[in-house]
Amino acid sequence: MGAADEQDHEDGEGWLTKAEVREIWPQIRPSSIRAVARANSVRTSAAPYPDLTSEPTYHAADVRQVAARIARGEAEVEPWQRADSAAARDDATPGPPVxxxxxxxxxxxxxxxxxxxxxALMLWGLTAPDNHGTVTDFVRR
Incomplete structure (x- = not known):
């Protein structure tokens, strides 16, 4: 562990998983968390993912700062990225199966x-001159 990581843990800070960020950012759609984090300069871990998913972990202090900015309406969030937008409601309505x-x-x-x-067997049976032992051939003998 580096000195910065130790300092983060001592301060009660650290790294949050996507599920933890979802709890802090309930206004953001789960599929948009990574994009919103990137747009708002949230630091992500370069370490291997702890839960074997392709999701990074997010710096807790940055997530909390962005949560306050989201609440004030100052964060970089597109309307379709919000869970409370019309686009999110439209996506939640099931459409016809694809x-x-x-x-x-x-x-x-x-x-x-x-x-x-x-x-191949059907064609072979239809094209053979003696019909290969059909019932009519059997009855004639």
Whole structure:
């Protein structure tokens, strides 16, 4: 631990996770916390993420300063980044489900092979001159 980190811990300061920042900034949408922190010069940790996510930790003193600026309306926050904006309410309204496009990816290979075999057998059965032992051929003998 560096001297600055030790000083932060002694002062009751330190680093906050995204969940902790969400509690301090309830007016900010969870998906916008990183952008609002960047726009307002909140320091983030360069250390590996403690909870194995891709989210950095945020400097507690900076977060609290920005919280006061948000309350006063002085912070750099776009309207769509606010949880109490019309854009946030519009996003919260469920829209129609989005259909995923059909892909020819690796997960579909077994089904495609089976389909190819079925089609090949059908074509083979239709094009053969003796119909390969159908019921009518069996009855005639």
């Amino acid at each position: 259909r995923e496009p059909v892909s020819w990816g690796a997960e579909n290979v077994p089904g495609l092979i089976l389909l190819a075999i079925v089609v």
